[in-house]
Amino acid sequence: MTTMIVPVRRIPPLGGFNLTFLALEIRRLLRNSRTVIFTLVLPVVFFLIFGAHQSYSSERAGSGNVEAFIMISMAVYGAMLGTTATGAMVSVERAQGWSRQLRLTPLKPVAYIVIKVLTATLVGLASIAAVYLAGAITGAHMPVSVWVETALIAWIGSLVFAAFGLFMGYLLPSENVMQILGPVLALLAFLGGLFIPLDVLGEPFRTLARFTPMYGLNQLVHAPLMHDALSFGAVINVVLWAAVFIAGAAWRFRRDTARV
């Protein structure tokens, strides 16, 4: 037996978090044509169909026009799809055994989640940017400060859905979680008032809609444009759903790392 020498072994800083990892995560997302279509193409297409060059497009809405209103809705929808899809990637990674492989490296589970959330942040931002760019070109109109404010609210608010995606990604043992979540998100967007004004719904539906996860964000994100007072109900809606999704994701995440 040779003399036992254990060389100095360092632990990586930040639990293994690094920008190369982040860059590769984004590259993977961009390689997935379904994700690209759903987060970057589809919201823009929806906006162009329903928001731009319609008879109502140039009508006044708050301090801008209706086109701007619809642009904001579609940007939120796209950002939520993107952040959910990013979070839900954990299900694919678990199915492929990648999570297990990562557990054989110094990567701390929290660093992994941070990477996911940052990736979601960037995807959400890209989605909003794509729709806003389309809006700027096709004649969406509102004050500059409202462009910035609505984009920020849409961006930060959509991160709630990164937690939703993580929660579902850990919960559903499937490689194709987004096939389930895509229709769910569409339904939530509908009930949240992103696709149609909730006024056209009957009273029971309108009441139900107030309790769905996209309702609050939809109210908040349009507030700068419509000069609405800050709605207490909308804030409560966002905060409560954020708490539910984050708690759910944390719960499943803990189970996952304590597993086996």
Place this chain on the structure above:
Amino acid sequence: MINRHGQPTNGPNSAQDHVLPSIRLRGVQKNFGPVRAVRGIDLTVDAGDVVAFLGPNGAGKTTTIDMILGLARPNAGNVEVYGMPPADAVSRGLVTAVMQTGGLLRDLTVAETVRLVSTLFADTRPIDEVPSRAGIADIANRRVGKCSGGQQQRLRFALALLPDPELLILDEPTTGMDVEGRREFWSAIREDTERGRTVLFATHYLEEADAYADRIVLLSRGRIVADGTAAQVKALAAGRTVRATLTGPETASLRTVPGADSIEVRGDTILVHATDSDDVARYLLNHTAARDLEITARNLEDAFLALTADEAANADASTSPARCSQRDPSGQTASTVTVGEGKR
């Protein structure tokens, strides 16, 4: 000296005062609900050893490996890797593993996978070096999903080599590979072990254990049933059993049966394990009152059974190499499995 966090207290590469084993398992047990997957394993693997975990499916190989890697926590007992909890050893890159299946992202290329994993360790080998050592330098730009099973396995091997681990663990690494892939994979591993890395691999192929391990640990039903060199374990699996009915005091004189490796007496039945069963049969028939003589070949499966089945039956305690011993369910050395030397 190295403190319990693995930090040398007096500069880099300082040797310890005492030999620190690569792996130390003490009384390790793991249950999955009512299933007792690992029922008390004590094992020490020293640095530089190449050890095979050999055993049938369900013997507890993977479960034990998972505990050594910190992927599973034992219900009882204690696991140390280089004197630390497994997770600490993993986060320092002291131990890495090549798992059976999965563990790769299909949408990354081979090179991207290596680059990604390399960023997770504090220190790694150059990322151009490991693929060539694992024999996948030529497919660096291929998507993982388009790689063959053998290529994916060599990619896992490349990833495992990245932090230049002291201990490399392979869990049935050649499962599902064809003969050629298996040979190529093992030649890459062998090249690597010649550099002095400690290796623990699980397999259910005796040939693999024989060809690549210095030491074979036989597992069966969650216990270590034998532990010795390849030659010793092969001797357990080789040979035949001569069974005969023999009554009376003659059994006492049977210690001297020529060619016998071990002798068991069960009432009127004697079981003689031998590499040269002809000699034994000849002796029994010519020199004793043995009757109903039966000769059966022993394969590895029989060896497992023989080693686990009858804890009560004592083998004849004759000379035996130190480490090759049979254990009873309490995990203590109960009776010596006699293994002749130089039987290959």
